[in-house]
Amino acid sequence: MPGIMNVLVLNSGSSTIKFQLIATDLERIAQNADQRLARGVIERIGGEAVCSMRSGGTLPHRATAQLRDIRAAVDFIIRWLCSPEAGLAEIKSVADIHAVGHRVVHGGERFKQSVLINDEVLRGIDDCIDLAPLHNPANIKGVLAARELLGAGLPQVAVFDTAFHQTLPEHAYLYALPYQFYRRHKVRRYGFHGTSHRYVAYRYRYLVNLPREEVNIITLHLGNGCSAAAIKAGNSLDTSMGMTPLEGLVMGTRSGDIDPSIIDFLMSKEGLTAQETEGLLNKQSGLLGISGLTNDMRELLDEARENRDRRALLAIELFCYRVRKYIGAYLAALGGADAIVFTGGIGENSAEVRARICQGMEWCGLHLNEDVNATLTGGREGMFSTPDSRLKAYVIPTDEELLIARDTVRCVLAVPPVNSSPR
Ligand code: ADP
16 A cells, blocks of 8 residues: 555535545645645536546536446546546556545444445445435445446445434434334434534644544534534534434525424425425425525525515525524533534635624624634635634634545544544
């Protein structure tokens, strides 16, 4: 095994694959000096796929290609990485790809940490398909494609979206349903975005130089999907997404929390099937549903600013109010926290949304420096509360791919991943 490993990170969905190639080793990890060699995304797999790839600081290389399935897309990525077009001095042939790290959506109760993939692990991921029928099959196909194209001997690692939240206590992960449904079908809160919450918690700890046991924070991943996590002594104590990513905060197209009786009510009033209702809650609700315009927060903010559109304003207000409510709940659950950390496309880029969320929170010691807040966009990291705030506020851009690459190196070398759930 070479010193520095070129790790291919794959995030395989049913019609989209995102990838990155990251060169790192334990020393680079310790020095935060991992090197991102290439990245890209392939969309509309299954037909005329649209591919956008870039290496180093080059402009994106765009192409279309007939890519029938995930295997064809992974093959396309690998060929491109090895091609003169990519121009990667580090990658002369497939032999220069030393490991593959996969984002896997659902690890159920079985996977509490990232693991080296073998047949038994694949069976375990397969067993969780019931819980993530749209995602886990694509993740498995990504693993099988890489195995076929790069050789069965190449180490592959699974990094689970659910793993970080496996420390939730029973009273936080159980729903108050008849207990046998948990026993029989594992109906419970799993939580998602775990790699993102874990990464920003780890990064926060690095910034403030605290031991893991002293990290008591609330992390807010606000992107297209949104979730909050209450982190106590470095471990996830509660999180807003549930058995599926539908629960909790208002999202781009997902409703987040609703009264479950609404489902039956709407089915009978609108003559909808269960599947249609689920589609409604996942794809037509949230910011899109309230505004009737878009699921894109940037567009909503523009609309609110330029046209004072009432429903755009309402959607933004609903979004921010729900986040604030969760912060309050998690402050209570944690018995107080030292900081709230914003991440994800909205959390990292919108000073306006951050300020609205934090409005009126002086009662719990949160005082914003509006000028600093305004500067924290476009990938900048920092604290935007006043220095004497009892509750601090930070922006920390997430980097799930980096954490997947680091976990991959650590699993291959049998070094425990950082900031993961204790076994
Ligand atoms: P995903 O969850 O799909 O990874 P992202 O984390 O990229 O998505 O977040 C996408 C969201 O971030 C969109 O709602 C987008 O409008 C929002 N966003 C990105 N940049 C800005 C910005 N400058 N101001 C407000 N919202 C932004």
